[in-house]
Amino acid sequence: MRPSLYEHAGGEAAFLALAAAHHRRCLDDPELNHPFSHPGQHPQHVARLAAYWAEVLGGPPTYSTTMSDHSSVLLMHAHNGGGMHDLGRRFVDCFVAAMDDVGMPDDPEFRAAMRAYMEWAVSDVLIYAPVDSAVPSNAPMPRWTWAGLSAD
Template identity: 40%
Template sequence: MSETTSEATAAVDAVPSLYEWAGGTAAFEKLTEVFYREVLRDELVGPLFRGMDPGHPKYVAMWLAEVFGGPDSYSTERGGYAHMVRQHLGKAISEPQRRRWVNLLMDAADEVGLPDDPEFRAAFASYIEWGTRLAHANSQPDAAPPLEAPMPHWGWGVAPPYRP
């Protein structure tokens, strides 16, 4: 096999990032636009977001994109992990609010057509569950989370994308 052929085969066989598989920045921006539209209408989680910066959906899209293997825009433009943690301090997010946030995000993922294959959705749901539980804990009145930590990066976990 020639070097060119093996390079082409390697490129085809390379596992894409979750960011790439989801559809890139545009997919995450569409997701957060639809999601926050519904969040603001929701009686349970809406009050947490009333008066939010109009750029908030875009910032969350930047965060998700970076976490799932996309550009490091949230770190370079928004302050990375330290900034995100500070956004939750003192918010006293309840467990029902956390669970509703997760449900609304999963509904938005369906609505905007994020990939629905089991491998992607398992990895996506895993991060969302982990991240919201961390946000919940960090938001409590007595919380003292570390304010400096590396940006999380999420991958496929145990099941890479299925390709027939």
Template identity: 35%
Template sequence: MTDSIPTMYEWAGGAEALERLTEEFYRRVRNDELLAPIFAYMGADHPKHVAVWLGEVFRGPETYTKEQGGFAHMLSMHRGRAIQPEQRDRWVQLMLAAADEVGLPADPEFRSAFIAYVEWGSRRAMANSQPDAKPSSRETVPRWGWGEASPGTA
């Protein structure tokens, strides 16, 4: 008998859990004086798109790549936004608070890997958002696992 280790996507609760996370997160963003201006023009479907992104990152279905344009599309959404360190910090704070609020798994193994991606991804987004950012050589959505970073650059 072989025990298979669930993906982070499965452990989190799949698409439904990630949709709850992003809905709660963007509810907080809309009410945050530091972040609301960045997302002022976000469409009503933005939380759903981010949930699909996270699903693919956490080794769920490759829906973001198939339906949204993959890494290149996500990167284009951040280009030129000049995200500042205090905005990135708040983004992380609100994401972690939303994870608590919606009941994402609180076990240390999941939260450690989740926080690692949130930190890594938000720092890459901030770097890629700067006016002088060099184009990324990454072509695929990062695939995050238990205690491991996705290879390649972002």
């Protein structure tokens, strides 16, 4: 049986490193740094981000059982208006570069699956960018596999 993307990436330590590298890259980006440096950010942002990505990509349900749920993630990023598309592309670019920074596996199928996940995740968040959008209160936690979004 094929390992999950989480296992293939290297597990919890790999996702902690990825989240930290991604966060650094976003802070260094002249357009992304504002949303990543505001004072209201959770003090455990990097660890929470790592747990969220890990769970979505096949790891343990740490985020949803001890931290929050997918609806709260959507709500956290909602209602910021339009014009976010370049930020989304920049966010994905930082994610891809952060995988290099931390030495994640460089096989093309893994990298394509990880990039596809992040592109989907950015699109999922942008659905709720309009100020008047309604974020569902019970959005299921997404599950991303080598083949994409799982129906499970």
